Amino acid sequence: MAFVLTEEQEMIQTMAHDFAREVVMPQAAERDRTHVFPRDILNQMGELGFMGMMAPEEYGGVGLDTVSYVLALTEIAYACASTAVVMSVHNSICVETLLRFASPEQKKTWLPRMCSGECIGAFALTEPHAGSDPASQRTTARLDGDEYVINGTKQFITTGKNAGLIIVTALTNKTKRHRGISAFLVPQGTPGLIVGKTEEKLGLKASDTVQLIFEDCRIPKENLLGKRVGEGFKVAMSGLDCGRIGIAAQSVGVAQACMDEAIAYMHGREQFGRSISQFQGLRWKIADMATEIEAARVLCLNAASLKDQGRRYTKEASMAKLFASEMVNRVAGQAIQIHGGYGYCSEYPMERHYRDARVFTIYEGTSEIQRVVVSNILLGPPEK
Numbered sequence: 001m002a003f004v005l006t007e008e009q010e011m012i013q014t015m016a017h018d019f020a021r022e023v024v025m026p027q028a029a030e031r032d033r034t035h036v037f038p039r040d041i042l043n044q045m046g047e048l049g050f051m052g053m054m055a056p057e058e059y060g061g062v063g064l065d066t067v068s069y070v071l072a073l074t075e076i077a078y079a080c081a082s083t084a085v086v087m088s089v090h091n092s093i094c095v096e097t098l099l100r101f102a103s104p105e106q107k108k109t110w111l112p113r114m115c116s117g118e119c120i121g122a123f124a125l126t127e128p129h130a131g132s133d134p135a136s137q138r139t140t141a142r143l144d145g146d147e148y149v150i151n152g153t154k155q156f157i158t159t160g161k162n163a164g165l166i167i168v169t170a171l172t173n174k175t176k177r178h179r180g181i182s183a184f185l186v187p188q189g190t191p192g193l194i195v196g197k198t199e200e201k202l203g204l205k206a207s208d209t210v211q212l213i214f215e216d217c218r219i220p221k222e223n224l225l226g227k228r229v230g231e232g233f234k235v236a237m238s239g240l241d242c243g244r245i246g247i248a249a250q251s252v253g254v255a256q257a258c259m260d261e262a263i264a265y266m267h268g269r270e271q272f273g274r275s276i277s278q279f280q281g282l283r284w285k286i287a288d289m290a291t292e293i294e295a296a297r298v299l300c301l302n303a304a305s306l307k308d309q310g311r312r313y314t315k316e317a318s319m320a321k322l323f324a325s326e327m328v329n330r331v332a333g334q335a336i337q338i339h340g341g342y343g344y345c346s347e348y349p350m351e352r353h354y355r356d357a358r359v360f361t362i363y364e365g366t367s368e369i370q371r372v373v374v375s376n377i378l379l380g381p382p383e384k
């Protein structure tokens with residue numbers, strides 16, 4: 001592609017490619033079947049620097065740019081979407097949010113453990129009644145002496161069971177709506193933090209999605225994230241900006257896997273006395289897939305590059321997430337169609353890719369929410 005990568009970016013891409021194919025991919029189908037969290041693989045990813053990709057070396061990270069991160073995440077997603085989403089939430093939302101909003105002490109305490117992969121991050125914003133509209137959340141955090149006391153329930157929390165540190169938003173002032181929301185660091189194992197129901201999902205079965213219940217969960221007041229109370233909504237929204245680049249990269253990786261599977265299948269399958277790769281109807285499907293994947297990749301790299309230049313990238317991250325997540329669902333559907341009946345069976349990886357991709361248009365902001373973000377920036381918010 002014409003987006004010129006530096007030598008270092010190419011090296012990271014190659015390293016991630018090799019690791020993904022040799023270590024992540026072989027057991028991906030088995031993990032999907034058994035719902036086993038990829039703890040082992042994440043440990044190895046920590047050793048290789050994949051869990052602190054954009055964090056400076058002083059915190060144990062490797063200090064790479066967002067473009068390199070996107071390239072690596074795309075490769076991991078190609079091999080296993082469940083592993084990729086853990087990597088994405090951890091790097092894009094959790095580590096990035098700490099880098100941006102944590103105090104020097106918080107950074108010193110948490111970042112080295114997170115960058116090594118020992119402590120994985122989760123992000124708890126969504127609630128049973130507050131999904132697309134997180135400003136309507138109900139979880140509260142009340143200051144009691146030197147501690148905050150958190151009460152409430154968080155829903156659909158990726159890695160909520162396996163994370164060592166959870167970024168939690170809660171109301172510190174109920175009368176101020178989004179300006180009354182604050183963000184906190186809650187270590188796993190804190191009394192009063194209860195890991196609730198694990199969701200049975202259509203896909204991403206090796207990544208846990210759980211409910212987190214806070215019952216008089218006490219944390220030191222120093223665990224407030226950000227300079228002051230009331231910054232939590234901004235913390236969450238800017239975390240999601242980078243998170244959405246991650247989901248776009250994940251979509252590109254899975255879509256590339258679908259297309260490669262479809263091409264390999266077409267070369268190996270004969271019907272009507274010749275290879276089905278000779279039929280124009282199927283050849284054009286591949287042309288359309290390749291075009292859409294390339295467009296998504298460029299959108300994704302563009303958003304990453306804007307972030308690296310320190311420019312605003314909210315709109316471009318939403319555009320990348322919107323297009324890439326919708327694209328992978330189209331590509332996965334067409335790749336199954338090319339496989340025919342075999343694509344519908346779990347013997348081939350297409351069935352897993354199709355299930356995994358479905359949530360990409362939903363989590364970290366639905367496609368509808370991405371359109372809200374983009375149109376609000378272009379037109380201004382609608383009249384209230």
Ligand code: CAA
Pocket residue numbers: 089123125126131132133134135156157158178179233234237238240241314362363364365366369372373
């Ligand atoms: N960066 C920083 N600040 C931002 C921001 C951004 N990208 N977007 C908005 N804000 C700020 C605004 O400037 C505004 O601040 P002021 O009050 O100081 O002016 C404030 O936030 C409120 O902005 P809006 O009025 O635009 O907020 P809203 O309530 O209308 O919501 C929204 C806007 C885009 C719909 C937003 O609510 C949203 O993104 N919703 C989707 C939530 C989402 O993506 N949830 C996924 C959760 S994570 C997940 O999926 C699980 C997982 O682990 C993978």
